[in-house]
Amino acid sequence: MENLAENKVAYADLEPATDTHNDNHFYLNMGPQHPSTHGVLRVLLEMDGEYVVDPQPVLGYGHRMQEKMAEHKNWMAFMPNTGRMDYAAALQYNHGYVALFERLCGIEVPSRAEYIRVITSELNRIVSHHLWIGAMLLDMGAFTPILYTFDDREQVLDILEDVTGSRLTYCYFRVGGVCKDIDDKFVEKTRAFIKRQRERFAIYNDLVTNNIIFIKRTEGVGVISPDMARRYGVTGPVLRGSGIAYDVRKNEPYSVYPNFDFEIPVGQNGDSYDRYNVRLLEIEQSLRIIEQALDQLPDGPFLGKVPKKLKMPTGDCSFTVEAARGELTYYLVSGGGDIPYRLKIRVPSYSNLSVLSELCQGMLLSDLVAAMGSLDLVIPEIDR
Amino acid sequence: MHPATEKLISALQDSSIQVEACDYQERGYHFEINLKADKLRSLAECMLAQEMFLVFVGGLHVKPAIEIIYQFASFERACRLFVRVPVDADGAMPTISDIYQGANWHERETRDFYGVNFTGHPNLVPLILAEEDIDLKPLLKKAENLLESAAVRRVKVEEHSEEEKAEQS
Numbered sequence: 001m002e003n004l005a006e007n008k009v010a011y012a013d014l015e016p017a018t019d020t021h022n023d024n025h026f027y028l029n030m031g032p033q034h035p036s037t038h039g040v041l042r043v044l045l046e047m048d049g050e051y052v053v054d055p056q057p058v059l060g061y062g063h064r065m066q067e068k069m070a071e072h073k074n075w076m077a078f079m080p081n082t083g084r085m086d087y088a089a090a091l092q093y094n095h096g097y098v099a100l101f102e103r104l105c106g107i108e109v110p111s112r113a114e115y116i117r118v119i120t121s122e123l124n125r126i127v128s129h130h131l132w133i134g135a136m137l138l139d140m141g142a143f144t145p146i147l148y149t150f151d152d153r154e155q156v157l158d159i160l161e162d163v164t165g166s167r168l169t170y171c172y173f174r175v176g177g178v179c180k181d182i183d184d185k186f187v188e189k190t191r192a193f194i195k196r197q198r199e200r201f202a203i204y205n206d207l208v209t210n211n212i213i214f215i216k217r218t219e220g221v222g223v224i225s226p227d228m229a230r231r232y233g234v235t236g237p238v239l240r241g242s243g244i245a246y247d248v249r250k251n252e253p254y255s256v257y258p259n260f261d262f263e264i265p266v267g268q269n270g271d272s273y274d275r276y277n278v279r280l281l282e283i284e285q286s287l288r289i290i291e292q293a294l295d296q297l298p299d300g301p302f303l304g305k306v307p308k309k310l311k312m313p314t315g316d317c318s319f320t321v322e323a324a325r326g327e328l329t330y331y332l333v334s335g336g337g338d339i340p341y342r343l344k345i346r347v348p349s350y351s352n353l354s355v356l357s358e359l360c361q362g363m364l365l366s367d368l369v370a371a372m373g374s375l376d377l378v379i380p381e382i383d384r
Numbered sequence: 385m386h387p388a389t390e391k392l393i394s395a396l397q398d399s400s401i402q403v404e405a406c407d408y409q410e411r412g413y414h415f416e417i418n419l420k421a422d423k424l425r426s427l428a429e430c431m432l433a434q435e436m437f438l439v440f441v442g443g444l445h446v447k448p449a450i451e452i453i454y455q456f457a458s459f460e461r462a463c464r465l466f467v468r469v470p471v472d473a474d475g476a477m478p479t480i481s482d483i484y485q486g487a488n489w490h491e492r493e494t495r496d497f498y499g500v501n502f503t504g505h506p507n508l509v510p511l512i513l514a515e516e517d518i519d520l521k522p523l524l525k526k527a528e529n530l531l532e533s534a535a536v537r538r539v540k541v542e543e544h545s546e547e548e549k550a551e552q553s
Contacts, residue, residue, distance in 0.1 A: 230432070318466065
């Protein structure tokens with residue numbers, strides 16, 4: 001009791017405007033060490049019995065001040081940091097960062113390098129969705145699916161490990177290209193994975209997609225309307241679940257994405273089930289992109305000619321990529337020299353999590369776990 | 385230009401907000417707006433009415449005043465706007481968190497990092513930093529590193545290429 005009272009004082013400002021004096025309400029801390037708040041997120045829940053009256057995320061447990069670090073070292077030395085924000089989809093963070101400097105300094109990238117970037121980025125997107133499917137189902141009490149998704153995930157991690165040298169926090173892209181060429185073995189293994197993954201969808205569908213318990217727990221839970229998505233800046237699969245076909249790869253095409261034929265899967269109702277479905281369908285679309293990229297893969301250098309000491313011109317520059325969780329924007333301000341004056345990193349999960357308070361009001365606690373799981377949060381990315 | 389983008393630009397101009405077109409390939413956004421703080425809320429209302437979403441809110445510490453930066457984009461078409469608003473003399477900025485609820489956290493974060501007071505914000509308590517670090521303001525520059533606002537603006541393309549030529553020769 002004492003602890004609860006203390007909490008109430010320390011977080012008095014987090015109390016909702018209505019019902020502040022309701023004696024039946026109590027406070028519950030979900031996290032920072034709760035298994036379904038991956039990483040270190042804490043959600044302060046005001047509860048009325050089993051119903052959530054007001055959920056307030058409390059951030060900052062994994063804060064490293066990445067933006068300050070970027071202002072203190074040579075732009076190239078910050079490269080490994082990019083993979084340590086969203087560790088589940090690090091290559092897309094690499095991609096945005098190198099592309100930002102290529103845009104600012106007007107550097108040409110050889111087309112083979114762009115193809116390699118797209119192939120590895122899409123592999124990384126698939127891995128990220130594997131991780132999410134397993135983790136979300138685990139949150140909801142289903143232990144089996146994560147064993148299957150991680151089996152598939154391992155296949156891709158092995159492929160990426162061969163070429164990038166790491167399994168999680170990649171630092172593979174360089175300004176002007178990538179640091180290592182892909183070989184025949186990579187192509188062969190990737191093609192084998194595409195074939196294997198397509199066969200695995202049937203298992204996913206039997207185990208999860210058509211599972212009556214899963215459907216009952218996610219259908220109609222946590223509905224995000226297009227208007228709400230716009231007010232909060234929700235992007236990525238969470239937004240596409242609400243029926244808006246916004247994908248940076250199509251909307252503001254970058255790299256060689258215009259060369260490929262792929263679709264943007266969208267949901268209809270904007271509930272947790274739709275968000276699940278969108279991600280599952282996205283895996284298939286990523287496979288299509290990879291397949292086409294392997295077919296079209298041009299010969300040539302994998303790293304362009306870039307001056308050893310790259311001096312940034314004065315001015316600002318922005319670059320947006322579609323990360324696995326939504327829109328990732330790097331905004332750079334340069335005062336010349338080789339250290340950025342300011343680097344703003346807009347991460348998708350940040351805006352996606354900010355809907356939680358409005359989204360989960362009045363929900364059962366068990367539904368909140370399903371709704372929050374469907375947002376696909378990576379906390380170190382939010383805290384930066 | 386997309387008809388909806390034209391509509392947005394004329395709606396902004398109706399509220400006497402000057403919009404400058406940019407080269408997307410070079411800058412990564414299509415339009416740039418330099419704004420006074422008192423116009424910010426009418427800009428945000430106009431953006432929401434024209435179905436734009438808020439990408440981010442951030443800060444930039446330059447002389448003479450801290451600038452708050454906003455980026456808006458569209459779900460339907462390629463249209464990205466960049467807005468730059470210097471804070472007023474007492475370091476305050478009107479909130480837009482009642483128009484774009486997503487701005488709530490961004491503004492709290494900017495207060496953490498720069499100490500900018502967003503007037504009218506419903507809950508301006510530390511978000512990313514711990515409560516005891518409220519006066520830390522980690523992204524403020526030291527006086528010797530602080531640049532003029534003009535020194536971090538993009539040099540016009542012609543001048544830039546001449547500069548490059550001079551460097552090369």
